[in-house]
Amino acid sequence: MEEGTRLVGGLRSLLERAEKGRFSLDPRLEDVHMNVEAALTAELGPTGERLHTGRSRNDQVATDLALYLRSRLADLEGDALRVAGALLDRAEGPEGRQSVPGLTHLQEAQRVHRSQLLQVHASRFLQDASRLAALRVRSQELCPLGSGALAGSSLPLDRSFTAELLGFRRYHPNSLEAVADRDPGAEALFAVSLIGLHISSLAEELVLGSMKGSRAVELDDGFVTTSSLMPHKRNPDLAELLRAESGALLGSLVAYLTVLKALPLSYNRDLQRLKPLLFEGVRRTRASLAVLEPMVRTARFLPPVEAGREPTFSVELVDALVLKGVPFREAHGRVARFLAGDPSYERGRLLTVFPELAPEGWTPPTVQEEPERRISPGGSSWREVLKDRARLRRELRRETARLRSFDVGWRRLRRRLIEAPVEGPSRPTKGF
Numbered sequence: 001m002e003e004g005t006r007l008v009g010g011l012r013s014l015l016e017r018a019e020k021g022r023f024s025l026d027p028r029l030e031d032v033h034m035n036v037e038a039a040l041t042a043e044l045g046p047t048g049e050r051l052h053t054g055r056s057r058n059d060q061v062a063t064d065l066a067l068y069l070r071s072r073l074a075d076l077e078g079d080a081l082r083v084a085g086a087l088l089d090r091a092e093g094p095e096g097r098q099s100v101p102g103l104t105h106l107q108e109a110q111r112v113h114r115s116q117l118l119q120v121h122a123s124r125f126l127q128d129a130s131r132l133a134a135l136r137v138r139s140q141e142l143c144p145l146g147s148g149a150l151a152g153s154s155l156p157l158d159r160s161f162t163a164e165l166l167g168f169r170r171y172h173p174n175s176l177e178a179v180a181d182r183d184p185g186a187e188a189l190f191a192v193s194l195i196g197l198h199i200s201s202l203a204e205e206l207v208l209g210s211m212k213g214s215r216a217v218e219l220d221d222g223f224v225t226t227s228s229l230m231p232h233k234r235n236p237d238l239a240e241l242l243r244a245e246s247g248a249l250l251g252s253l254v255a256y257l258t259v260l261k262a263l264p265l266s267y268n269r270d271l272q273r274l275k276p277l278l279f280e281g282v283r284r285t286r287a288s289l290a291v292l293e294p295m296v297r298t299a300r301f302l303p304p305v306e307a308g309r310e311p312t313f314s315v316e317l318v319d320a321l322v323l324k325g326v327p328f329r330e331a332h333g334r335v336a337r338f339l340a341g342d343p344s345y346e347r348g349r350l351l352t353v354f355p356e357l358a359p360e361g362w363t364p365p366t367v368q369e370e371p372e373r374r375i376s377p378g379g380s381s382w383r384e385v386l387k388d389r390a391r392l393r394r395e396l397r398r399e400t401a402r403l404r405s406f407d408v409g410w411r412r413l414r415r416r417l418i419e420a421p422v423e424g425p426s427r428p429t430k431g432f
Contacts, residue, residue: 003047010040010048012418033057054146054155058179058267062144065275067166069184072282073136073191074410077403079289080129080195084396086296087122091115091389095301097382099367100216101312108310111370112380114301115389117205122392124198129399131191136406139184143168147175150266167413180266185278189253192285196246199288203243206299210236220298223291238291245288252281304367311339313364316373317354324356 014036017023029035033052041048090096096115101108143163146153152175159171172178209217210224219236227233256277259270314335321331338353351358365373371380378384 003050006044006047007040007051010044011036013043014039015418031057033060054148054153054157056147056149056179058149059144059147059175061271062147062179062181063166065182065185066139066142066144066168069139069188070136070167071410073132073139073188074403074406076192076195076282076285076289077129077132077136077399079286079293080125080132081396081400081403083289083293083296084122084125084129084392086293087118087125088389088392088396090296090299090301091118091122093301098301098303099371100304101310102380108312110312110315110374110380111367113371113382113385116371116380116385119385119388119392121198121202122396124201125195126392126395126399128191128195128198129403130395131194133399133402135184135187135191140167141169142172142178143170144172144178144181147172147178150176150179165417167409176266180263180268180271182260182271182274185274186253186256186260189249189256189278189281192281193246193249193253195285196249196288199292200243200246202292202296203239206239206295207236207243210234210239214304216302216304218300218302219295220300222298223295238295242288242292242295245284248284249281252277311345311364313370313373314339316365316370317350317362320357320362321354326356 014023023039025032025035026038029038037048037051039048040051092115096113096118098114099111100114100117102110102112102117143159143166145162145166146157146159163169163171206217206219208214210219219234219239223236223238224234225237227235256274259273259277263270318328318331318335321334322328326334334354338350345364347361347363350362350364354362372382374380375384378388
């Protein structure tokens with residue numbers, strides 16, 4: 001039997017043992033690479049000692065990182081798409097047409113439909129998914145394997161074949177860069193840190209919305225706790241914990257970048273410290289997204305409290321004066337003085353203070369009518385909200401189809417590497 005075929009068979013046997021929990025790493029052998037080689041040598045004899053031919057742990061780790069990112073970025077992409085889908089589903093629900101206060105500086109500014117708010121968050125997670133997909137595609141571009149410790153090999157390696165076998169588009173053309181480059185990990189950590197910020201923003205709105213004063217959101221019992229002392233409490237603990245996760249993610253990103261700072265070429269052992277930061281960032285983000293999706297799906301969005309309504313129609317009053325020929329700044333000042341005086345918005349008083357509006361009998365819009373006054377493209381009118389939702393649905397379908405296509409290819413690649421018979425007497429060994 002050709003030695004290359006025996007090596008492949010031995011590696012597959014080791015993988016099967018590892019998946020069944022029957023392959024233990026010996027710390028005396030320093031790392032996973034030497035453990036694998038020792039296990040193969042024990043099984044295959046001198047043939048196992050050929051495993052490391054033309055390789056270095058440096059190019060192997062760089063290749064492992066690219067394969068790890070290819071897989072985990074797809075997992076994160078799916079998680080983000082599920083959260084986006086949950087938000088769009090809620091935007092399409094009956095609560096979506098509720099007129100709620102849109103805020104600036106945490107103060108009531110202008111009325112909008114709840115759907116528009118939910119669609120903002122959906123758009124953010126769709127952008128996250130698109131960003132992850134772009135990173136995933138880049139991780140499939142260049143194969144580091146065959147770069148050796150830093151300068152390649154004097155052996156006649158078939159790096160194009162190795163790249164093809166592992167699902168890369170081509171081999172990395174610069175061996176020094178191949179073993180030193182950890183930018184993909186930094187970009188991945190930036191992507192998950194941004195996801196963490198988006199999770200934190202949505203979690204904050206759920207926390208604020210669950211305050212008794214606003215009564216905008218009621219989280220499901222599975223996502224709240226009570227007090228050890230006060231039995232009436234319903235604390236949004238899970239949303240608060242999600243809000244806090246972004247700090248750990250940002251810390252991992254800063255720590256990762258700090259390790260890379262001023263590193264000389266090519267490989268340095270400092271790079272070993274990066275893997276835990278990346279792995280933990282991915283793990284925490286996936287866990288957060290897994291909690292967020294059912295939290296969104298089961299939340300109850302309540303009709304807003306209307307008592308003591310703020311004059312959020314003030315811009316519409318200014319615009320009505322502008323349409324009558326009043327300069328904007330003059331109209332703005334007149335409306336500001338009007339609102340600073342008697343807070344009554346009674347129609348007769350309005351038309352007395354603003355006689356320009358008397359011929360048409362201008363009336364302040366109700367809270368439900370107010371968003372419909374803003375007909376500009378991308379504004380708060382229901383027609384524009386529906387247009388935006390249709391755009392987001394198209395994007396969700398497109399990103400989901402792209403991810404599904406990748407999953408099919410990834411499973412096919414794994415089957416080929418793990419299960420397919422080794423063909424030909426010589427080519428499989430050319431990649432070593």
